[in-house]
Amino acid sequence: MFRIGFGYDVHRLTEGRPLVLGGVTIPYPMGLLGHSDADVMIHAVMDGILGALGKGDIGQHFPDTDPKYKDMESLVMLKTVMVWMKQEGFRINNLDCTIVAEKPKLAPHIPVMKQKLSIILEVEKDQVNIKATTTEGLGFCGRGEGMAAYAVVSIVDIKTDYSS
Numbered sequence: 560m561f562r563i564g565f566g567y568d569v570h571r572l573t574e575g576r577p578l579v580l581g582g583v584t585i586p587y588p589m590g591l592l593g594h595s596d597a598d599v600m601i602h603a604v605m606d607g608i609l610g611a612l613g614k615g616d617i618g619q620h621f622p623d624t625d626p627k628y629k630d631m632e633s634l635v636m637l638k639t640v641m642v643w644m645k646q647e648g649f650r651i652n653n654l655d656c657t658i659v660a661e662k663p664k665l666a667p668h669i670p671v672m673k674q675k676l677s678i679i680l681e682v683e684k685d686q687v688n689i690k691a692t693t694t695e696g697l698g699f700c701g702r703g704e705g706m707a708a709y710a711v712v713s714i715v716d717i718k719t720d721y722s723s
């Protein structure tokens with residue numbers, strides 16, 4: 560059994576918040592606004608996995624009205640989603656994601672994000688791909704009002720032998 564999931568998320572940029580992307584705190588005068596640490600990329604990844612599992616979305620499982628998730632590290636929530644995925648008998652096959660941000664330059668931080676994600680997703684680093692793009696100054700991302708992230712994830716049944 561082979562499944563694909565898609566995730567998309569947006570968060571507003573604001574002053575007085577740390578910028579956390581892909582589990583990495585990036586030096587920048589602004590950060591993403593949200594109930595948790597607002598890691599837009601990890602939220603897209605979580606929605607991708609939940610999508611592949613047919614299990615709704617993160618808003619359902621981690622409601623922003625629940626004080627338990629206030630300022631919570633999104634990587635911790637991702638670990639929870641991984642537990643659910645494994646309980647259903649799946650493993651990650653690969654992840655591809657894109658962060659949409661006008662600033663700052665994310666390329667220097669991507670290797671650390673990949674490292675962190677590959678450990679949590681229990682895959683090799685080459686099974687995790689992280690891209691960053693601007694929108695050439697267009698739209699809310701281009702104006703620096705917020706950031707967006709897209710993720711596509713494929714998962715496979717642990718019991719299936721794909722070697723033949």
Ligand code: MG
Nearest residue numbers: 568569599602
């Ligand atoms: Mg979110």
